[in-house]
Amino acid sequence: MSTTSTSPAPEAITIQDEQGSTTAGTAEQRPLTTADRCDVCQAQAYVRAVLLTGELFFCAHHARKHGERLKDVALLFQDETRRLQETGQA
Ligand SMILES: [Zn+2]
Numbered sequence: 001m002s003t004t005s006t007s008p009a010p011e012a013i014t015i016q017d018e019q020g021s022t023t024a025g026t027a028e029q030r031p032l033t034t035a036d037r038c039d040v041c042q043a044q045a046y047v048r049a050v051l052l053t054g055e056l057f058f059c060a061h062h063a064r065k066h067g068e069r070l071k072d073v074a075l076l077f078q079d080e081t082r083r084l085q086e087t088g089q090a
Helices: 060-073 082-087
Strands: 047-051 054-058 076-079
Touching: 047 060, 054 060, 060 076
Parallel strands: none
Antiparallel strands: 047 054, 047 076
16 A cells, blocks of 8 residues: 655745836836936937946946946946947947
8 A cells, every 4th residue: 555645835925026016126117218317428218227236227338337336236237229220320
């Protein structure tokens, strides 16, 4: 007689956070708009970096200059520079 019980392991509790709670602060993507300006030169920002200390915005030019370093420390690195190519702006 087999007494092996094959009870299923307790399912891991998956944390679903679809209620829009603000637990993680601002480290989530949102569309960049023309109101978002590069912190260096005030041009329209196409990159947003969320750091522990706050947010930084960069235009495509300064994103290329500072982006690699920021990616290492940013909680969120949002890069929308490809939109520049889609709009075909020179
Ligand atoms: Zn800039």
